[in-house]
Amino acid sequence: xxxxxxxxxxxxxxxxxxxxxxxxxxxxxxxxxxxxxxxxxxxxxxxxxxxxxxxxxxxxxxxxxxxxxxxxxxxxxxxxxxxxxxxxxxxxxxxxxxxxxxxxxxxxxxxxxxxxxxxxxxxxxxxxxxxxxxxxxxxxxxxxxxxxxxxxxxxxxxxxxxxxxxxxxxxxxxxxxxxxxxxxxxxxxxxxxxxxxxxxxxxxxxxxxxxxxxxxxxxxxxxxxxxxxxxxxxxxxxxxxxxxxxxxxxxxxxxxxxxxxxxxxxxxxxxxxxxxxxxxxxxxxxxxxxxxxxxxxxxxxxxxxxxxxxxxxxxxxxxxxxxxxxxxxxxxxxxxxxxxxxxxxxxxxxxxxxxxxxxxxxxxxxxxxxxxxxxxxxxxxxxxxxxxxxxxxxxxxxxxxxxxxxxxxxxxxxxxxxxxxxxxxxxxxxxxxxxxxxxxxxxxxxxxxxxxxxxxxxxxxxxxxxxxxxxxxxxxxxxxxxxxxxxxxxxxxxxxxxxxxxxxxxxxxxxxxxxxxxxxxxxxxxxxxxxxxxxxxxxxxxxxxxxxxxxxxxxxxxxxx
Numbered sequence: 045x046x047x048x049x050x051x052x053x054x055x056x057x058x059x060x061x062x063x064x065x066x067x068x069x070x071x072x073x074x075x076x077x078x079x080x081x082x083x084x085x086x087x088x089x090x091x092x093x094x095x096x097x098x099x100x101x102x103x104x105x106x107x108x109x110x111x112x113x114x115x116x117x118x119x120x121x122x123x124x125x126x127x128x129x130x131x132x133x134x135x136x137x138x139x140x141x142x143x144x145x146x147x148x149x150x151x152x153x154x155x156x157x158x159x160x161x162x163x164x165x166x167x168x169x170x171x172x173x174x175x176x177x178x179x180x181x182x183x184x185x186x187x188x189x190x191x192x193x194x195x196x197x198x199x200x201x202x203x204x205x206x207x208x209x210x211x212x213x214x215x216x217x218x219x220x221x222x223x224x225x226x227x228x229x230x231x232x233x234x235x236x237x238x239x240x241x242x243x244x245x246x247x248x249x250x251x252x253x254x255x256x257x258x259x260x261x262x263x264x265x266x267x268x269x270x271x272x273x274x275x276x277x278x279x280x281x282x283x284x285x286x287x288x289x290x291x292x293x294x295x296x297x298x299x300x301x302x303x304x305x306x307x308x309x310x311x312x313x314x315x316x317x318x319x320x321x322x323x324x325x326x327x328x329x330x331x332x333x334x335x336x337x338x339x340x341x342x343x344x345x346x347x348x349x350x351x352x353x354x355x356x357x358x359x360x361x362x363x364x365x366x367x368x369x370x371x372x373x374x375x376x377x378x379x380x381x382x383x384x385x386x387x388x389x390x391x392x393x394x395x396x397x398x399x400x401x402x403x404x405x406x407x408x409x410x411x412x413x414x415x416x417x418x419x420x421x422x423x424x425x426x427x428x429x430x431x432x433x434x435x436x437x438x439x440x441x442x443x444x445x446x447x448x449x450x451x452x453x454x455x456x457x458x459x460x461x462x463x464x465x466x467x468x469x470x471x472x473x474x475x476x477x478x479x480x481x482x483x484x485x486x487x488x489x490x491x492x493x494x495x496x497x498x499x500x501x502x503x504x505x506x507x508x509x510x511x512x513x514x515x516x517x518x519x520x521x522x523x524x525x526x527x528x529x530x531x532x533x534x535x536x537x538x539x540x541x542x543x544x545x546x547x548x549x550x551x552x553x554x555x556x557x558x559x560x561x562x563x564x565x566x567x568x569x570x571x572x573x574x575x576x577x578x579x580x581x582x583x584x585x586x587x588x589x590x591x592x593x594x595x596x597x598x599x600x601x602x603x604x605x
Contacts, residue, residue, distance in 0.1 A: 111152070144179070151174040191214075192214060193222075194213055220249050220252070251264070260292075271299070316562030324465065328512055328550065329347075332509040336505045339404075347510045350385050351517020355374070355518045385510045541553060546593060551596055564580055
């Protein structure tokens with residue numbers, strides 16, 4: 045059927061070009077005085093309909109190549125479709141890339157995304173798929189040809205974003221068949237970013253196929269300005285370069301290596317700040333309880349886990365009852381996680397900790413056993429597998445800054461950790477509870493003699509520290525797996541941060557967390573993750589030997605004694 049439709053269409057178009065002399069006109073000849081007017085009218089009509097009859101179309105022999113089992117023939121068919129200039133060409137190539145281009149004996153059709161079928165040459169709707177139709181198979185070579193062809197077809201698109209995508213596709217494929225279209229698009233481009241992308245794609249093609257020095261040397265400078273790994277790979281693989289081109293490429297590679305080293309160091313610094321913010325938000329609650337009460341709470345990681353599971357439950361509620369408001373789920377999860385974790389902390393302090401003050405070994409063993417109980421309880425209720433916690437739209441994705449690729453979730457966690465730190469500093473500095481907490485930290489017996497109810501302060505301190513740990517669970521759920529073992533990965537690092545920065549000092553916790561995070565990420569490229577962690581541990585041990593009370597030790601008579 046498709047073949048009959050095409051034959052009818054092609055026959056109609058060929059008939060449109062039959063000279064007028066071959067068919068006698070049924071109209072009488074015009075009068076002598078109106079001959080000029082008639083000629084002008086006929087010429088106008090001809091000019092109006094000439095573009096329609098001369099419109100480019102995909103030749104049948106090009107589409108026939110897709111029926112071949114040879115991938116070289118299919119790639120040649122891709123080039124032929126792109127060269128046809130027909131408006132149907134992008135549709136055919138997109139269908140081929142998506143596995144929706146169907147071939148049958150004498151017919152080529154497209155399966156639409158809605159499930160219908162259209163003729164590949166004309167776009168006319170078909171009642172059903174042609175008999176014996178099978179999808180065209182592609183390999184990596186054909187996909188590269190599709191990318192290059194699509195890039196050539198969209199180089200002159202009105203949307204700058206599409207032109208950038210087209211330039212990226214040509215840069216990736218490096219197909220020299222796209223060079224004429226690329227140079228024409230570069231000559232008329234006015235957008236600086238798009239023009240730079242076109243120039244980089246042109247340079248990639250020139251350096252891949254080789255050529256004269258006067259063409260390759262500017263291309264080398266263009267890719268050197270790009271300065272990424274792809275540009276370096278292109279410069280190191282120039283075929284049969286002349287001495288001048290080889291020297292220029294080597295100098296450009298040196299500049300790119302220097303730039304990449306700088307950006308890698310900045311990237312490691314950012315990763316270190318990100319890790320430091322995670323350690324800060326996980327350890328800051330522990331710093332409060334450890335500093336005020338002197339309690340080694342081995343269940344602190346499980347309190348963090350409770351905050352993460354609270355986030356999971358809140359997001360499940362949003363998915364079931366208010367999916368359109370999912371982006372606001374964290375705004376609800378934050379106060380709920382703080383409340384759940386704080387209540388759990390108050391219950392732990394009232395039920396276990398207050399009976400063990402002054403006995404650190406018993407407290408350590410009791411909280412360690414409690415951590416195992418909490419893990420098993422969560423494993424029984426929610427199962428041992430990871431639970432899905434999604435990122436809101438405003439925390440998803442990444443953006444480029446210079447040579448960096450920054451993820452939004454990590455950036456928001458850095459900001460969030462600093463906000464939590466600032467809020468706790470304000471509470472400790474400007475509230476009555478904060479004054480009492482600082483007094484108990486510096487001298488518990490003197491604070492009790494002044495009328496401060498130290499037991500109440502201990503309870504509220506443990507509750508606030510646990511609530512902050514619950515908030516840490518909300519943040520960690522956005523970057524880590526929510527599972528019963530979530531807290532185990534952070535409890536040891538949290539204690540390191542508290543001891544290194546100074547017990548009970550929030551400024552020490554901040555500096556300690558960021559220092560350990562940055563040092564860890566800077567050591568990883570040189571020593572690896574495991575050896576880097578060992579080096580950090582050895583460094584902290586040596587530091588504590590010199591300064592047992594950490595970077596910022598507390599001051600006070602009880603502390604000094």
